[in-house]
Amino acid sequence: MHSGEEPCQSKDCEKSLNLCSSITQDQRFFTAEKDHSQGECDEHFDSTFSCLQQKFSIGDKPHQCGKCGKYFSTALSLTVHQRVHTGEKPYKCQDCDKCFTVKSTLTKHQRIHTGKKPYKCNVCDKSFTQCSSLKTHQRLHTGEKPYKCRECGKAFHQSSALKSHQNMHTGEKPYTCKECDKSFAHYSNFRRHQKIHTAEKHCRCQECGKVFHWLSHLRRHYRLHTGEKPYKCNECDSSFTHYSSFRRHQKSHSLEELYECKECGKSFLDLSHLKRHYIIHTGEKPYTCEVCGKSFTLNSTLRRHHKIHTGEKPYKCEVCDKSFTVTSNLRSHQKIHTGEKLYKCRQCDKSFTQDSYLKTHQRIHTGERPYRCRECGKSFHQLSALKRHLKMHTGEKPYKCRECDKSFTQDSHLRAHQRVHTGERPYRCSECDKSFTECSTLRQHQKIHTGEKPYKCVECDKSFTRNSHLRIHQKIHTC
Numbered sequence: 001m002h003s004g005e006e007p008c009q010s011k012d013c014e015k016s017l018n019l020c021s022s023i024t025q026d027q028r029f030f031t032a033e034k035d036h037s038q039g040e041c042d043e044h045f046d047s048t049f050s051c052l053q054q055k056f057s058i059g060d061k062p063h064q065c066g067k068c069g070k071y072f073s074t075a076l077s078l079t080v081h082q083r084v085h086t087g088e089k090p091y092k093c094q095d096c097d098k099c100f101t102v103k104s105t106l107t108k109h110q111r112i113h114t115g116k117k118p119y120k121c122n123v124c125d126k127s128f129t130q131c132s133s134l135k136t137h138q139r140l141h142t143g144e145k146p147y148k149c150r151e152c153g154k155a156f157h158q159s160s161a162l163k164s165h166q167n168m169h170t171g172e173k174p175y176t177c178k179e180c181d182k183s184f185a186h187y188s189n190f191r192r193h194q195k196i197h198t199a200e201k202h203c204r205c206q207e208c209g210k211v212f213h214w215l216s217h218l219r220r221h222y223r224l225h226t227g228e229k230p231y232k233c234n235e236c237d238s239s240f241t242h243y244s245s246f247r248r249h250q251k252s253h254s255l256e257e258l259y260e261c262k263e264c265g266k267s268f269l270d271l272s273h274l275k276r277h278y279i280i281h282t283g284e285k286p287y288t289c290e291v292c293g294k295s296f297t298l299n300s301t302l303r304r305h306h307k308i309h310t311g312e313k314p315y316k317c318e319v320c321d322k323s324f325t326v327t328s329n330l331r332s333h334q335k336i337h338t339g340e341k342l343y344k345c346r347q348c349d350k351s352f353t354q355d356s357y358l359k360t361h362q363r364i365h366t367g368e369r370p371y372r373c374r375e376c377g378k379s380f381h382q383l384s385a386l387k388r389h390l391k392m393h394t395g396e397k398p399y400k401c402r403e404c405d406k407s408f409t410q411d412s413h414l415r416a417h418q419r420v421h422t423g424e425r426p427y428r429c430s431e432c433d434k435s436f437t438e439c440s441t442l443r444q445h446q447k448i449h450t451g452e453k454p455y456k457c458v459e460c461d462k463s464f465t466r467n468s469h470l471r472i473h474q475k476i477h478t479c
Contacts, residue, residue: 112215124247124269140270154286157272164188189303193314208338210331224342244269264370280371280383348454364455364467 061071063078067085072078080102083089089099091106095113100106108130111117117127119134123141128134136158139145145155147162151169156162164186167173173183175190184190203212207225212218220242223229229239231246235253240246247269259274260267263281268274276298279285285295287302291309296302304326307313313323315330319337324330332353335341341351343358347365352358360382363369369379371386375393380386388410391397397407399414403421408414416438419425425435427442431449436442444466447453453463455470459477464470 126243126247140272143271160187208340210334264372266370283374350454367458 061073063072063075064070065072065078065081065085067082070081072081083101089101091100091103093099093106093109093113095110098109100109111129117129119128119131121127121134121137121141123138126137128137139157145157147156147159148154149156149162149165149169151166154165156165167185173185175184175187176182177184177190177193179194182193184193203215203218204210205212205218205221205225207222210221212221223241229241231240231243233239233246233249233253235250238249240249259269259271261274261277261281263278266277268277279297285297287296287299288294289296289302289305289309291306294305296305307325313325315324315327316322317324317330317333317337319334322333324333335353341353343352343355344350345352345358345361345365347362350361352361363381369381371380371383372378373380373386373389373393375390378389380389391409397409399408399411400406401408401414401417401421403418406417408417419437425437427436427439428434429436429442429445429449431446434445436445447465453465455464455467456462457464457470457473457477459474462473464473
């Protein structure tokens with residue numbers, strides 16, 4: 001090993017090459033393996049210098065893969081890489097039989113079973129199984145996004161996110177499913193899709209039969225059945241099922257800074273969540289559908305939209321065979337059959353199948369309307385209502401009936417309208433057997449039997465079965 005201070009010398013003729021100081025310590029020199037005569041000296045140096053040039057040009061990586069031409073610094077690195085081509089995975093997990101190409105990946109994987117998370121964040125105390133995951137997480141606190149796309153300038157917290165993003169520009173879909181030949185730009189989407197075919201047994205809830213893509217999601221879900229609340233506040237002894245709820249609660253004691261939206265006052269635990277939320281107010285829609293040109297605020301929404309064009313509905317209900325484009329819609333639908341309503345309002349005891357529905361409902365009691373129309377200033381309880389309202393200003397009616405060519409602003413309105421042609425009335429009242437074309441109409445009807453009047457006037461305490469009736473009534477006070 002030479003430092004650049006000593007010349008590289010031939011032992012036969014003591015002729016030397018005075019290599020420049022730019023040759024660093026980690027660059028190795030080649031010496032002749034065979035003795036040569038004085039006459040061979042110049043030829044030897046030409047050969048040696050050629051070797052040096054080749055060595056430096058490939059970054060001191062002499063081991064080349066015969067399949068793809070990639071270079072590696074050690075024979076071991078090449079051997080590990082070649083397993084990508086051969087599919088060899090010699091390291092097997094004894095808990096779940098999952099196999100890995102390298103032992104270090106197996107060691108990291110085994111922490112899923114042991115629950116060991118040795119890497120802890122100093123800011124929020126969140127723990128991780130891998131050091132690299134901790135470093136990536138810490139960028140959420142610092143706002144650091146070191147990986148920048150050369151095409152559009154968008155920056156990312158981690159290298160893998162940038163690589164996935166770049167596939168949008170190139171159109172490359174390197175991950176292909178062996179079962180159905182479908183290709184994906186992102187590895188995470190590919191893995192999620194694969195589980196449609198495999199239907200992993202260890203991700204099925206034994207209590208209710210619900211199936212999850214990830215074991216961690218099953219564990220989190222299982223707490224709904226057991227009532228387990230593992231996250232306990234040291235200040236007031238409140239317990240929480242989910243870590244995110246626990247962290248949000250903790251900040252109420254410590255007055256730790258939340259990231260607050262300047263437009264609507266909504267607070268977030270992470271800066272990234274605030275930035276994602278803020279797009280609602282700016283109207284920015286960076287993700288555009290290549291088929292119809294429609295744009296979306298989130299990439300996940302674009303992927304979901306794509307299924308409208310492909311007609312893909314991979315998630316099927318085992319009870320009634322109805323299919324859905326996304327798994328969340330299937331889960332929501334399944335609760336119709338089970339009658340499961342785990343999320344209860346503390347104000348009026350009304351229960352809901354989803355946490356998001358409860359949060360939206362609670363705005364009726366608080367009066368919160370965070371979504372404001374920039375055209376007319378009207379505010380709404382939920383984003384979907386604002387989006388529906390905006391179509392009144394644009395006149396957009398993208399959903400067209402094939403029977404009568406009537407167009408609608410919403411897909412749900414089209415489906416409800418189509419029942420006029422089919423005569424279908426799928427929503428039946430259990431009290432009087434009256435049937436309805438829409439679920440919302442059934443719910444309104446059921447209030448006749450229950451006497452429920454959840455919409456209360458703040459001015460005079462008069463109550464109403466419908467929110468629209470309350471709004472009409474409130475005009476009496478404003479006149």
